[in-house]
Amino acid sequence: MNYSLLTSTNPSEVKSDCLVIPIFANKKLSHAATQLDAATDGMISKFLSISDFSGNNDQSHLLYADSNTQCSRILLIGCGEENKFDQKIACSVTKQASKEIAKTSAKHATLFLLDTLAERIICEQSIRQSLLTFADSVYRFDKYKSEKKKSPKIEHLCMAFTTEPPCDVATMLKQGVAIAKGMHLSRDLANQPGNICTPSYIAETAQSLGRQYDSVTIEVLEEHDMEALGMGSFLSVSKGSAQPGKMVILQYSGADASSRPIGLVGKGVTFDTGGISLKPGANMDEMKFDMCGAASVMGAFNACVEMQLPINVVAVLATAENMPSSQATKPGDIVTSMSGKTIEVLNTDAEGRLVLCDALTYIGRYDPAVVIDTATLTGACIVALGHHICAVLSNDDGLAKDLIEAGNDINDKTWQLPMDDDYSKQLKSAFADLGNIGSGGAGTITAACFLGKFTEAYQWAHIDIAGTAWKGKDATGRPVPLLSQYLINKAYS
Numbered sequence: 001m002n003y004s005l006l007t008s009t010n011p012s013e014v015k016s017d018c019l020v021i022p023i024f025a026n027k028k029l030s031h032a033a034t035q036l037d038a039a040t041d042g043m044i045s046k047f048l049s050i051s052d053f054s055g056n057n058d059q060s061h062l063l064y065a066d067s068n069t070q071c072s073r074i075l076l077i078g079c080g081e082e083n084k085f086d087q088k089i090a091c092s093v094t095k096q097a098s099k100e101i102a103k104t105s106a107k108h109a110t111l112f113l114l115d116t117l118a119e120r121i122i123c124e125q126s127i128r129q130s131l132l133t134f135a136d137s138v139y140r141f142d143k144y145k146s147e148k149k150k151s152p153k154i155e156h157l158c159m160a161f162t163t164e165p166p167c168d169v170a171t172m173l174k175q176g177v178a179i180a181k182g183m184h185l186s187r188d189l190a191n192q193p194g195n196i197c198t199p200s201y202i203a204e205t206a207q208s209l210g211r212q213y214d215s216v217t218i219e220v221l222e223e224h225d226m227e228a229l230g231m232g233s234f235l236s237v238s239k240g241s242a243q244p245g246k247m248v249i250l251q252y253s254g255a256d257a258s259s260r261p262i263g264l265v266g267k268g269v270t271f272d273t274g275g276i277s278l279k280p281g282a283n284m285d286e287m288k289f290d291m292c293g294a295a296s297v298m299g300a301f302n303a304c305v306e307m308q309l310p311i312n313v314v315a316v317l318a319t320a321e322n323m324p325s326s327q328a329t330k331p332g333d334i335v336t337s338m339s340g341k342t343i344e345v346l347n348t349d350a351e352g353r354l355v356l357c358d359a360l361t362y363i364g365r366y367d368p369a370v371v372i373d374t375a376t377l378t379g380a381c382i383v384a385l386g387h388h389i390c391a392v393l394s395n396d397d398g399l400a401k402d403l404i405e406a407g408n409d410i411n412d413k414t415w416q417l418p419m420d421d422d423y424s425k426q427l428k429s430a431f432a433d434l435g436n437i438g439s440g441g442a443g444t445i446t447a448a449c450f451l452g453k454f455t456e457a458y459q460w461a462h463i464d465i466a467g468t469a470w471k472g473k474d475a476t477g478r479p480v481p482l483l484s485q486y487l488i489n490k491a492y493s
Contacts, residue, residue: 012039183477186299240328263368268294268319275348380443
């Protein structure tokens, strides 16, 4: 998919397979519609005068252009009341437009949907979000199907304006394209089956990414490296599988070496059977998505590099497979983490925190300014927030606030949950420093409190994406937009 930009352009002069032109409520013409109407001897106004198309934001109609234009088709899209047109409606309208375009043979589409936005912030947010919405609508993962689904023919999307917009459109387009690319990478990784996307596959994908950019370095810790480092918690998960665990470290240098990096950590359990604490069989196939934390971190990292943000970033992907075998950890076993803390493994299906805690200890050696981990950590998060909003828990309210604001900016929303000391007491173990599960409910909070025991040396936030990382049988690419927007905000703050 290619993307481009046009400003101060009369739509009648644009060569395209399909122009997408907004019409507002009560058949009010937008700037682009007015210009196009004048060039076509009133084709649009004549159509509106005899049709039931009123401009409501659930309406669309395809016209075939005449000789007075350079386009083949004109897609009229209802946008509702002009003074209520905002980012949310822009996304909804863009999604509808993408569906209508997909019904045609159009390869090149030009969208004038954001042409009337006058406020800079709304313009910036809407450009990025509309592009992401369009990219999401045309995404397909049918690599393993003998007969492919009919995919949209669209190959090129142009964001167009009749005037000079109130924001730096070129930068917003570059950012949107980079985030869309990161989401695509994240979704492709997560949608792969567990027999393909192993820890080694993730490591190879990262190394391939590193070869594309001079500003990126990649290191992969093998199990013998982790054993030497004392990562007994991580190894207690990976040792049950024939697939060796990998810890992948990606570093991006976009600022001076003296600038402390932003740390990202992703849970990459490429398949989670639950281990000896075996999961029920129903929908266990979806446990290939248990590596979405690592996939989203890699996607956001890729977006950061593509945008060439003036910051330093270090990302750690903790990748392992959780399997039951004669070598697997048993409930009641006690392991020693890299930090030296001992952990009683009360439930082997609470494995994500066991791989993450060693990764969170390891990333401390890079002296990060902040650390954000992302993980499909707890089913309790779905009970609390459903499938719409990610949970944020943090030892620093300022960091949590920054993440919430970033999510609001790019429509990848989060909600902060508490982390009081009372919850930490639920992790008490009779035989070790702490248990890997808490008693007494609040599973999302106690899981974060467990991770908090390994992040006391720096500012840290945990994002639980158990309810948002996939929908049905398809990965969503979340929270790549949230993480990317946070990195953008930090880069230019």
